[in-house]
Amino acid sequence: MSMRLRCDSTPAWGQLRECFEGRGRYFDLRAAFAADPGRYQALSLQAPHVFADLSKNLIDAPLQATLTGLAQQCNVVAHREAMFGGEHINQTEDRAVMHWLLRHPGEDLPVAVQAEFTQVRQVLDAMLAYAQAVREDAAITDIVNIGIGGSDLGPQMAVLALDEFVDQGKRYHFVSSVDGHELSAVLRQVRPESTLFLVASKSFTTLETMTNARSARAWFTAQGGRDIARHFCALTSNVQAAAEFGISTTFGFWDWVGGRYSMWSAIGLPVAIAIGPQRFRELLAGAHEMDEHFRTAPLACNLPVQLALLDVWYRNFHGYTSRSVAPYHSGLRRMQAYLQQLEMESNGKRVDATGQALPYATSPVIWGEPAANGQHAYFQMLHQGSDVIPVEFIAVKKVRHGLPEHHHKLLANGLAQAQALMLGQQDAAGHRHMPGNRPSTFLLLEELTPAGLGALIALYEHRVFVAGSLWGINSFDQWGVELGKVLAKNIEPRFTSGDTTGLDASTAGLLQRLL
Numbered sequence: 001m002s003m004r005l006r007c008d009s010t011p012a013w014g015q016l017r018e019c020f021e022g023r024g025r026y027f028d029l030r031a032a033f034a035a036d037p038g039r040y041q042a043l044s045l046q047a048p049h050v051f052a053d054l055s056k057n058l059i060d061a062p063l064q065a066t067l068t069g070l071a072q073q074c075n076v077v078a079h080r081e082a083m084f085g086g087e088h089i090n091q092t093e094d095r096a097v098m099h100w101l102l103r104h105p106g107e108d109l110p111v112a113v114q115a116e117f118t119q120v121r122q123v124l125d126a127m128l129a130y131a132q133a134v135r136e137d138a139a140i141t142d143i144v145n146i147g148i149g150g151s152d153l154g155p156q157m158a159v160l161a162l163d164e165f166v167d168q169g170k171r172y173h174f175v176s177s178v179d180g181h182e183l184s185a186v187l188r189q190v191r192p193e194s195t196l197f198l199v200a201s202k203s204f205t206t207l208e209t210m211t212n213a214r215s216a217r218a219w220f221t222a223q224g225g226r227d228i229a230r231h232f233c234a235l236t237s238n239v240q241a242a243a244e245f246g247i248s249t250t251f252g253f254w255d256w257v258g259g260r261y262s263m264w265s266a267i268g269l270p271v272a273i274a275i276g277p278q279r280f281r282e283l284l285a286g287a288h289e290m291d292e293h294f295r296t297a298p299l300a301c302n303l304p305v306q307l308a309l310l311d312v313w314y315r316n317f318h319g320y321t322s323r324s325v326a327p328y329h330s331g332l333r334r335m336q337a338y339l340q341q342l343e344m345e346s347n348g349k350r351v352d353a354t355g356q357a358l359p360y361a362t363s364p365v366i367w368g369e370p371a372a373n374g375q376h377a378y379f380q381m382l383h384q385g386s387d388v389i390p391v392e393f394i395a396v397k398k399v400r401h402g403l404p405e406h407h408h409k410l411l412a413n414g415l416a417q418a419q420a421l422m423l424g425q426q427d428a429a430g431h432r433h434m435p436g437n438r439p440s441t442f443l444l445l446e447e448l449t450p451a452g453l454g455a456l457i458a459l460y461e462h463r464v465f466v467a468g469s470l471w472g473i474n475s476f477d478q479w480g481v482e483l484g485k486v487l488a489k490n491i492e493p494r495f496t497s498g499d500t501t502g503l504d505a506s507t508a509g510l511l512q513r514l515l
C-alpha cells in the first residue's frame with residue numbers, strides 16, 4: 001500500500017497557513033490582474049476536451065507552486081499509482097478502485113488487472129450488442145431505468161446531456177425514489193408490450209430500487225405481460241439476486257466499481273441504448289483521455305490536481321463552505337445532482353483513512369442549477385450575500401441547435417457573471433454596492449459530445465480523488481448512509497402495528513400523526 005501523508009502533516013501545510021495569514025487572506029483579484037498582464041495565460045490549463053481558466057481564483061503563481069508542493073508532499077502520485085495499479089485503496093471495504101479500467105483501451109495494462117480487463121471487455125461487448133438490438137427493436141418504445149444514487153444519476157445526467165445524439169424513436173424514463181408518485185407517473189405513460197425495464201442496482205438490495213422493481217413487475221403481469229425475459233434486464237454486481245428476482249438478462253459489474261463511479265459499467269446501458277454503441281465507446285474514450293492526462297501531466301499542469309488544490313485552499317484556509325456549479329448548457333441540468341453524490345458521498349468524511357478524527361473540514365456543499373436560470377434566482381446571494389461562494393462555470397463553445405443568437409446571449413451572460421463576481425461595483429454605495437473579488441473557475445468544453453462529456457466527468461472523478469487524497473480520507477466508502485437505512489427498517493412495520501415503543505418522543509409523535 002502506498003505511503004499516504006495527510007495534508008496537515010506536511011511542511012507545505014504550514015507554509016500555506018503562513019501564506020494565508022500573510023497576503024492570502026487579503027488577495028485581491030483586480031490588483032492581481034493589474035499587476036500581471038500574463039495572469040490569464042499563466043493560470044489557464046488545457047486538458048483533453050476541457051479548457052480551464054483558473055485566473056479568477058484567489059491564487060497567484062507562487063501560491064499555486066506552494067499548493068502543488070502540498071500535492072507532492074502528500075504523495076498524491078503514489079496514491080494515484082496505487083489506484084491505477086489495482087491496489088485495495090478502499091481499505092474499509094477491502095476493495096480496489098478501478099472504474100478507470102472500464103474505459104481503458106487495453107494497452108500497457110499492469111499484469112495485476114489483466115484478468116479483470118478481459119471480463120470488462122466481455123461484458124462491454126455483450127452489453128453494447130444488446131443495446132444495439134434494443135435500438136433496432138421498433139416494438140420497444142420506452143426504456144424505464146429503475147435505480148437510485150449512482151445507478152440513476154450518472155445515466156440520467158448523460159442521457160440528458162447527450163440529447164442531440166439520442167435516438168428520438170424511444171423515450172427514456174428514470175425512476176429512482178420510493179415515492180410512489182414517480183413510478184406511477186411513468187407507468188401511466190407506458191404499455192407493457194413496448195416497455196423495457198432496466199433494474200439497475202449494484203447491490204440488488206437497495207430498498208427503493210427493489211420496491212420499484214417489484215411494483216413494476218407486478219404492474220407488468222397485471223397488465224397481461226408474460227415475457228419477463230424480454231421486458232426486464234438487470235444491471236448489477238449481484239447476479240444471483242437478479243436471477244432470484246426472475247430476471248434472466250443480466251449485465252454484471254464488479255465490487256471494484258463504486259456506485260457513484262459506475263456509469264461506465266453496465267449501469268451505462270440506458271446511455272448506450274440512447275446514443276448507440278459507437279457513441280458510448282466515444283464516451284469511454286473521452287474519459288480515458290482524461291485518465292491519461294491525470295496519470296501523465298506534471299502536477300503543476302494537471303487539471304484534476306489543480307482543481308482539488310483550489311478546493312483545499314478555499315475550504316481549509318479561506319473557510320468557504322460551499323461551491324456552486326453553474327452550467328451554461330441546459331443539457332447539463334442534472335450535473336449538479338450528479339456532482340453532489342460524486343463529491344459529497346466521496347469526501348463528506350470526518351475521519352481519515354485510519355479512522356482518526358480530522359482537525360479540518362472536508363467536502364464543501366456542492367449546489368447549483370443551470371445558470372441561466374440561477375442568475376434570476378440565487379445569484380443575488382453569490383454577488384452580495386454574506387458568504388463568499390466560489391462558482392464553477394461550465395460553458396460549451398460549439399452547439400448544434402441552430403440558434404446562434406441564443407448561444408451568444410447565453411455565453412455573454414456566463415462571462416458577465418464571472419466578471420461581475422470578480423469586479424464587483426465598488427464605487428456604488430449601500431444596496432448597490434457589490435464587493436467583488438469573488439472567485440470563480442471557468443471550464444470550457446469544446447463541444448458537448450460523448451467524448452467531451454466523458455472527459456468532463458472523469459475530470460471531476462479525479463479531482464475528487466485528489467481532494468480526498470490530500471485530506472487523507474477514503475473517498476470510496478459511504479458508511480454514513482447506512483444508519484438511516486437500518487432505522488427505516490425499524491420504523492416501517494410500525495405503520496401497520498401502530499407501536500411507538502422505544503422511539504424518541506419526536507419520532508413517536510410524528511408517527512402517531514401519520515397513522
Ligand code: F6P
Nearest residue numbers: 149150151201202203206259481
Ligand atoms: O445508499 C447509498 C448508495 O449505496 C450509493 O452509494 C449507491 O450509488 C446507491 O446507494 C445505490 O446503490 P445500488 O446501486 O446498490 O442500488
